[in-house]
Amino acid sequence: xxxxxxxxxxxxxxxxxxxxxCVASERTFSVYNMGWxxxxxxxxxxxxxxxxxxxxxxxxxDAVKGRLTISRDDAKNTVYLQRNSLRRxxxxxxxxxxxxxxVWRGRVFSDYNYWGQGTQVTVSS
Numbered sequence: 001x002x003x004x005x006x007x008x009x010x011x012x013x014x015x016x017x018x019x020x021x022c023v024a025s026e027r028t029f030s031v032y033n034m035g036w037x038x039x040x041x042x043x044x045x046x047x048x049x050x051x052x053x054x055x056x057x058x059x060x061x062d063a064v065k066g067r068l069t070i071s072r073d074d075a076k077n078t079v080y081l082q083r084n085s086l087r088r089x090x091x092x093x094x095x096x097x098x099x100x101x102x103v104w105r106g107r108v109f110s111d112y113n114y115w116g117q118g119t120q121v122t123v124s125s
Contacts, residue, residue, distance in 0.1 A: 002026040002114040004096050009119030012086055016123075020081040022096030022116055030074040033099040036081045037109055038092045039118075048094065049081060050106040059106040064090070086123045093118040 003025035012018050026032065035050035049070040050059040058070055069082040079096055097112035104111045 002032070002098050004098060004114055004116035006094065006096055006116045006119040009094065009121045011122045011124060013124050014087060016086050017082070017084045018086065018121060020083065020094055020096075020119055020121075022079045022081075024077045024079075024098060026077065026098070029077040029098075031100060033104045033106070034070075034072060034079040035097045035099070035106065035109075035112060036070060036079075036094060037097060038094045040092045045095075045109050047107040047109065051079060052104075052106070057106075061107075083121070086121070088123050088125060091121055091123040093120050095119075 004022055006020060006022045008018060008020040031053050033053050036048040037045045038048050039045045047061050049068055051070045051072055055072060067085045072079045095118040096116045098114040099112045101111060101113060
């Protein structure tokens, strides 16, 4: 069982930046495909960014493309999401997810085996 713990959320002014972190308990973290999703209450989980296990491919949602970067540090069992130029509509709960399944399409939440509890991002005007 992989435990994922996110951090780095908080209150940020519009136009500001945040770097979210997700630490995995799994020692074989380097073989996991990782993703970030966001979800507002009562709404569907929305894909944000994903990174294949070897770092060769990354995926971003078109909705925020250019304002975010996903990266990973396998030595620290950590995946990051850098969010820049934040807007009010970016305020939501961000969760990371891990996948070691044979089917992984990056953007599909059902392809992920493990989920963190999330970290809340709030953007003030």
